[in-house]
């Protein structure tokens with residue numbers, strides 16, 4: 001399902017964004033890009049003092065590195081700090097707080113054990129959060145449910161935790177948003193390219209629509225799933241025999257919260273509030 005041929009930079013003019021290594025930036029002139037690097041000093045060095053307008057955000061994939069070069073550069077540029085292992089990298093989040101003064105900062109946390117504490121700490125430090133990953137283990141699901149509970153009921157949470165935030169709003173407004181798009185994995189909207197400029201095998205299927213249609217046509221669990229619209233078969237990637245009981249509980253929790261919120265709003269409106 002992956003394309004191992006290097007993508008010509010002028011290709012896919014309809015695409016919203018390429019996610020590319022910083023080193024490939026000059027190969028994509030005039031194209032909107034998200035830049036990715038393990039070395040926080042690489043982008044300031046390559047791009048110079050002014051961040052080009054084409055750069056939508058900068059993704060840093062190694063939080064053990066010295067983040068100081070980003071604290072004095074790129075005012076207003078959004079940063080996405082990617083945790084590799086939330087269980088072991090939790091203390092590293094404290095080192096990232098100095099970036100908030102200059103940048104909107106999101107922390108991407110994999111759906112792995114350790115995520116619940118990482119989400120809690122990240123939002124308490126003022127970061128937005130994106131939970132990323134396809135097929136969490138039972139322990140990962142348990143922690144995702146804990147994180148959801150904290151997101152829904154902790155009144156001090158002031159930053160969005162995706163995909164909870166947007167899926168909840170989608171249920172509330174009866175217009176569910178798809179996880180592939182929400183989590184920046186839909187190849188119709190973003191292409192994640194590796195160091196050679198080829199589509200990363202981690203991105204997912206070449207077409208979300210085809211993937212979803214195939215799952216339904218093949219009679220997979222998705223066919224009768226009440227969450228097909230927001231999910232789009234996201235959790236059946238890459239193993240189609242993944243048991244979705246746990247992740248369905250996440251969707252159920254979000255739908256119940258949306259129903260409760262809708263009822264609360266209706267009750268409030270009925271009082272003339």
Ligand code: SF4
Nearest residue numbers: 222225231235236244
């Ligand atoms: S939750 Fe599982 S069964 Fe339901 S649509 Fe998503 S991948 Fe398919």
